[in-house]
Amino acid sequence: MLDEDLRADLQKRGIFVASFEDLYNWGRKNSLWPLQFGLACCAIEMIATAAARFDMARFGAEVFRPSPRQADMMIIAGTVTKKMAPLVVRLYNQMPEPKYVIAMGACAISGGPFKAGYNVLKGIDRYIPVDVSIPGCPPRPEALLEGLIKLQEKIAGQRLFGPGRARHADAGNPADYPVPAYGAHDLEPPLNPAVFKPQLLRRDAA
Amino acid sequence: MTEVLEAIRAALPAASVEPVNNPSPCAQHSLLVRTSDARAVAEFLRDSLGFDFCSNVTGVDWQARKVHETVVRRETVGGVEKEIQETVAREVPGCLEVVYHLFSIAKKSGLLTLRMRTGDRDSNVSVPSLTPVWKSAEFQEREVYDLFGIHFAGHPDLRRILMWDEFSDHPMRKDYVTPDDCEYEPTPHNGILARVKARTEASA
Numbered sequence: 001m002l003d004e005d006l007r008a009d010l011q012k013r014g015i016f017v018a019s020f021e022d023l024y025n026w027g028r029k030n031s032l033w034p035l036q037f038g039l040a041c042c043a044i045e046m047i048a049t050a051a052a053r054f055d056m057a058r059f060g061a062e063v064f065r066p067s068p069r070q071a072d073m074m075i076i077a078g079t080v081t082k083k084m085a086p087l088v089v090r091l092y093n094q095m096p097e098p099k100y101v102i103a104m105g106a107c108a109i110s111g112g113p114f115k116a117g118y119n120v121l122k123g124i125d126r127y128i129p130v131d132v133s134i135p136g137c138p139p140r141p142e143a144l145l146e147g148l149i150k151l152q153e154k155i156a157g158q159r160l161f162g163p164g165r166a167r168h169a170d171a172g173n174p175a176d177y178p179v180p181a182y183g184a185h186d187l188e189p190p191l192n193p194a195v196f197k198p199q200l201l202r203r204d205a206a
Numbered sequence: 207m208t209e210v211l212e213a214i215r216a217a218l219p220a221a222s223v224e225p226v227n228n229p230s231p232c233a234q235h236s237l238l239v240r241t242s243d244a245r246a247v248a249e250f251l252r253d254s255l256g257f258d259f260c261s262n263v264t265g266v267d268w269q270a271r272k273v274h275e276t277v278v279r280r281e282t283v284g285g286v287e288k289e290i291q292e293t294v295a296r297e298v299p300g301c302l303e304v305v306y307h308l309f310s311i312a313k314k315s316g317l318l319t320l321r322m323r324t325g326d327r328d329s330n331v332s333v334p335s336l337t338p339v340w341k342s343a344e345f346q347e348r349e350v351y352d353l354f355g356i357h358f359a360g361h362p363d364l365r366r367i368l369m370w371d372e373f374s375d376h377p378m379r380k381d382y383v384t385p386d387d388c389e390y391e392p393t394p395h396n397g398i399l400a401r402v403k404a405r406t407e408a409s410a
Contacts, residue, residue, distance in 0.1 A: 083370050111388065116398065118377045118384040119369065182370040186385035198389045 021160050028072070028098070029060075029155040032148070035071035035091065036064035040078025042105040042138040049141035059148055068094040073151065075144075076130075079107035079114060080121040082187050086179045092128045093176035097168040100155070102147050103130045106137045113137065126191035128177050129167065207235050210318060213255060214247055221247055226321060236305070236319030241333045244322050245360075248339040251308060257318055260340035262307040263347055265354035267327070267379045270300035300327045302356050306336060306343070324356060327379075335361035353378035 002017055010017050018026075038046055050056045050064060065071045068091045080088055092101065103124055106112030111122035124130060131154060134147040158166040167173050177195065180187040191198075207225070214223050214237075221243035226236045239247050251257040273296045281290050302324045309316030324331045335358035337344045347358045348367040355376035358364055366373065375382055386401060 083368075115388055116384070118382070122388045182372040184372060184374040186387060190385065190387045 021158075022156075024160065025156045025158060029152040031063075032059075032061045032072045032100070032151070032155075033063045033065050033070060034061055035068055035074045035095065036066050037091070038075075038077040039080060039084060039088075040105075040107065042077040042108070045138045045141055046075055046077040046104065046144060049144045054141040054145065056145065056148070059145065059152070061148055068092075069096065071095050072098070073100040073102060073131075075102045075104050076108040076124045077104045078138075079112065080124050081119050082121050083119070083182075085121045085124070085127060085187060086182070088124060089127045089177055089179045093179065097175060098166065099168070100131045100151055101128055102144075102151060103133045104136075104144060104147070105139055106135060109133045109135065121187070123196075126196045127180060129195055207237070207318065210251075210255060211237060214250060217250055217254065218243070218246055223247060234317070234319060236321050238321045238323065241322050241324070244320075244334050244336065245339070248306075248320070248336050251318070251320075252339055256310040256313045257308040257316075259309045259311050259316075260306055260336070260342050261309055261316075262305075263336075263343050263350055264305050265350040265356055265378065266303040266305060267354060268298075268301050268303060268323075269327070269380050271298050272296065273298050301325065302327055302331055302354055304333055304347075304350060304356055306340075308340075331355060332357040332359050334359050335364075337361050352376070355379065 002019065007017050038044075048054060050062060056062045061073075068074075072095075074088075074092055074095065076088065092099070101124070103109045107114060107120070108124050109130075111117070111120050114120040115122055121127075125133075132147045132151045134143050136143050139147070158169075160166060160169045168175075174194075178189075178192060180189060180192075182188075211223060211225055214221065222240035223243070224238045226238045228234045228236070275294050275296060277292050277294050278289055279292065281288055304322045306320040307316075308318040308320060322333045324333055333356060335343070335347055337347055337358070338360060344362065345367060347361055348363070348365060350356050351358060351361075351364055352366040352368050353376055365371065369377070377384075386405075388398070389402060
């Protein structure tokens with residue numbers, strides 16, 4: 001890798017040095033096409049983010065695609081019900097690599113206020129890998145833009161070769177994830193253990 | 207409501223319709239109809255009394271319960287007559303109930319609450335569908351079927367509407383057990399905390 005000081009020094013002299021990875025990531029991070037679908041009230045904020053006032057086009061993510069085949073990222077905007085979860089996973093599987101997921105709002109992250117409900121998935125990260133989680137109920141458009149910028153930063157820093165390379169660049173990683181089936185009492189399986197590692201909340205006695 | 211009840215009794219003397227009084231300040235009384243008479247009563251309400259709009263259909267799950275009643279009886283003890291108060295426990299069998307909220311747009315009147323009860327909560331859970339009388343009841347009866355497990359005989363399209371078809375439970379029943387599928391809960395309910403604690407100890 002090029003030394004950062006040397007690179008800055010060269011840039012002052014009018015010589016721009018970049019690696020192939022930098023160029024490649026710079027190109028794709030500024031043209032993230034989201035999959036056009038919303039699940040609940042967070043979708044309204046997502047629409048506001050895409051519209052004139054907040055103007056997601058400033059960050060190159062305004063081309064909402066109605067087909068997963070043309071999308072680079074998926075914004076899980078809203079409550080994922082158990083009835084909807086298999087469809088969300090299937091849409092994710094249908095997206096071409098490289099693909100990214102933003103979990104927008106408390107519901108998409110963890111079930112949110114509906115966490116004790118029988119019909120709500122307790123976070124989409126039970127089935128598919130999530131890159132950026134945006135807290136809020138719903139998050140403001142600024143928060144979604146911040147999440148998008150975080151995702152761009154993540155993409156800019158992704159390695160394409162060698163150890164520690166991005167998920168999609170490693171052929172050993174799965175390209176699609178098992179779609180849960182509708183069971184008699186719950187989704188089967190209730191989570192994908194390859195993706196989701198349960199974190200137990202510690203409430204130590206005061 | 208009293209006039210409606212009298213009109214039903216005058217027009218359909220064979221039908222069994224009983225008032226259910228609501229003792230709370232809102233005093234929203236309702237009519238309990240025997241399931242075999244429900245269709246005739248509903249058609250009479252719609253065609254003769256002008257209840258042309260069914261705004262809401264919902265259900266109630268009544269589990270079997272014990273009712274304690276205070277009974278006063280007179281008894282002669284040692285030649286002296288005394289009033290003795292006794293608490294008597296009475297078993298009330300469980301049932302499922304469907305509630306219809308009716309309005310008359312033509313007469314600008316309403317709310318009339320109509321109730322039907324099933325025989326029990328297990329096998330005898332069929333009531334006649336009122337969708338042929340009020341078309342607006344179609345989706346809501348499907349919802350009641352989905353969440354309470356009440357079977358509507360004569361419904362044109364009785365399928366689950368919210369849960370998936372493979373689902374076998376009825377979530378709004380009081381004895382429904384939710385799937386154990388969360389590790390914590392934002393507002394700690396004792397039940398979930400106990401469940402998580404048991405699971406943590408088992409895995410440790």
